[in-house]
Amino acid sequence: MNEKKIRVLVAEDDSDLMEQLDLYLSRAGYEVLKAYTQEEAEKIIAEKDFEAAVLDLMMENPDSGFVLSHKIKKTFPKKPVIIITSVTKETGFYFDKQQDKNNWIKADTIIQKELRFEQLEKELKRLLGR
Amino acid sequence: MENGKENFKLKILIVDDESGMRDGAARCLKSLSFKETDFPEKISFEIFLAETGEAALKEIKEKSPDIVLLDYKLPDMNGLEVLQNCDSTRFLTIVITAFASLEVAITATRRGAFDFLAKPFSPDELREAVKKAVKNIFMSRKVRQLQEEKSRIRFEFVSILAHELKSPLAAIEGYLRLIDERVKGEQMASYDAMVKRSMERIISMRKLINDILDLTRLESGKKKRIIEELDLGEISLYVYEGLALKAAEKKLKFELNYPEKFKFAADKEEMEMLFSNLLSNAVKYNKQGGEIKLTIEKKDEFVSISCSDTGIGISKEEQQRLFGEFVRIKNEYTRNIEGSGLGLSIIKKIAAIYNGEVKVESTYNVGSVFSVKLKELYLSAKSAAPVNRLEVL
Numbered sequence: 001m002n003e004k005k006i007r008v009l010v011a012e013d014d015s016d017l018m019e020q021l022d023l024y025l026s027r028a029g030y031e032v033l034k035a036y037t038q039e040e041a042e043k044i045i046a047e048k049d050f051e052a053a054v055l056d057l058m059m060e061n062p063d064s065g066f067v068l069s070h071k072i073k074k075t076f077p078k079k080p081v082i083i084i085t086s087v088t089k090e091t092g093f094y095f096d097k098q099q100d101k102n103n104w105i106k107a108d109t110i111i112q113k114e115l116r117f118e119q120l121e122k123e124l125k126r127l128l129g130r
Numbered sequence: 131m132e133n134g135k136e137n138f139k140l141k142i143l144i145v146d147d148e149s150g151m152r153d154g155a156a157r158c159l160k161s162l163s164f165k166e167t168d169f170p171e172k173i174s175f176e177i178f179l180a181e182t183g184e185a186a187l188k189e190i191k192e193k194s195p196d197i198v199l200l201d202y203k204l205p206d207m208n209g210l211e212v213l214q215n216c217d218s219t220r221f222l223t224i225v226i227t228a229f230a231s232l233e234v235a236i237t238a239t240r241r242g243a244f245d246f247l248a249k250p251f252s253p254d255e256l257r258e259a260v261k262k263a264v265k266n267i268f269m270s271r272k273v274r275q276l277q278e279e280k281s282r283i284r285f286e287f288v289s290i291l292a293h294e295l296k297s298p299l300a301a302i303e304g305y306l307r308l309i310d311e312r313v314k315g316e317q318m319a320s321y322d323a324m325v326k327r328s329m330e331r332i333i334s335m336r337k338l339i340n341d342i343l344d345l346t347r348l349e350s351g352k353k354k355r356i357i358e359e360l361d362l363g364e365i366s367l368y369v370y371e372g373l374a375l376k377a378a379e380k381k382l383k384f385e386l387n388y389p390e391k392f393k394f395a396a397d398k399e400e401m402e403m404l405f406s407n408l409l410s411n412a413v414k415y416n417k418q419g420g421e422i423k424l425t426i427e428k429k430d431e432f433v434s435i436s437c438s439d440t441g442i443g444i445s446k447e448e449q450q451r452l453f454g455e456f457v458r459i460k461n462e463y464t465r466n467i468e469g470s471g472l473g474l475s476i477i478k479k480i481a482a483i484y485n486g487e488v489k490v491e492s493t494y495n496v497g498s499v500f501s502v503k504l505k506e507l508y509l510s511a512k513s514a515a516p517v518n519r520l521e522v523l
Contacts, residue, residue, distance in 0.1 A: 013460055014300075014301060016304065016305070016327055017301055020308060023308060023313060024313070036460075037461065116307070117308075
């Protein structure tokens with residue numbers, strides 16, 4: 001049982017959601033690397049080691065999540081990346097990985113922000129092959 | 131026509147059974163030029179010709195012209211029958227007729243004809259009629275463009291608003307789920323922080339809704355504005371009182387610099403809105419133990435208000451974006467500060483109503499000074515006044 005904790009980069013600019021993700025993922029046995037801005041996340045991507053990433057789409061830029069996932073996938077194509085977003089169909093921008101025209105999105109999964117933590121954890125587990 | 135700099139290209143269909151008329155009209159239109167003052171775009175025509183009603187209908191269907199010069203008397207049908215057999219709302223029709231009877235004119239107008247030309251007509255008469263039609267098309271396209279632009283902006287605003295409202299909802303929902311799952315055990319006290327944060331998010335959501343209402347009310351111009359003589363020093367103190375609790379938590383020092391008492395003609399609610407947004411920013415973004423200095427001075431018909439804080443400051447590039455709607459500067463200092471991102475938009479709007487301006491000077495990590503210049507509204511109210519209240523709008 002003494003195995004090393006899996007490190008997850010979480011980029012989220014809402015401090016409450018960060019707190020919740022941190023609490024939930026830590027309880028599920030992950031170690032959370034927190035980034036409250038795209039800039040902070042970029043630093044972690046460049047300097048630190050992590051096994052998976054959970055990224056908020058809109059941070060200081062409306063496409064922060066896409067930019068970050070692109071950066072991660074460029075160097076580590078196999079590293080699981082999940083984007084969480086509250087941008088939905090009714091706003092006219094909707095990102096669905098199932099659609100071919102969206103294959104420029106370099107994330108593995110996109111989850112709507114009304115996420116259940118179990119759903120996120122399940123997805124992480126699946127992508128990490130655990 | 132998406133871009134104002136593009137050519138404004140119009141298709142004209144000339145329908146006449148006499149080839150001389152057709153060619154003459156086409157030549158005449160080719161030499162038609164417009165003054166640049168009339169239209170910012172370069173206008174050019176693409177001209178199509180038809181000899182019969184049948185041919186005209188075919189061209190209308192295939193080429194969708196913008197203007198149709200339509201001879202009333204055609205070999206196979208008359209001009210009105212042509213209009214009846216196509217969607218004549220999609221183009222402007224200039225009916226050309228040798229029998230300029232009132233009856234024909236009325237029926238043609240009912241069928242949607244835009245103008246008439248009585249045969250024989252001079253090249254100038256033809257050019258004038260076409261110019262009139264071009265102007266009409268041009269204007270209605272401009273109106274449509276403006277409407278589209280307006281609804282696009284509204285849609286964008288609502289989309290961002292939805293996003294701004296969903297974030298606190300997601301945060302509150304998240305905490306409720308964690309509480310529901312008893313992630314921190316059975317002790318209620320373990321959840322105090324979560325409850326407190328949820329309440330704070332609800333308060334800021336309410337603030338956002340109120341700010342939206344303020345802003346749209348200012349923008350719509352529908353608000354009933356009551357201009358009266360106001361003591362801005364008094365108003366600022368009253369507004370600051372409402373913020374006193376938060377200011378005390380931070381141990382802030384407040385100084386009002388109001389060298390001369392004076393009266394300023396303005397709407398009280400708007401002045402309260404202005405000071406409330408200025409001062410609450412100065413409180414929110416200030417440092418522990420910091421200072422707020424508010425200076426109110428009258429210079430001729432202008433009043434200048436400057437509010438300085440010893441807060442976290444705003445970097446040069448952040449200052450560029452600062453006055454946009456829903457813009458919140460995100461950095462390590464502002465992370466836990468709640469705000470709608472509309473406060474400065476409201477200040478800017480009010481300054482515009484009072485023919486003034488807003489400026490910011492700021493040094494990162496030292497503090498910011500917001501200066502607002504306002505011009506009195508309806509100065510005449512002062513002299514006209516046994517009754518001091520003047521209702522506008």
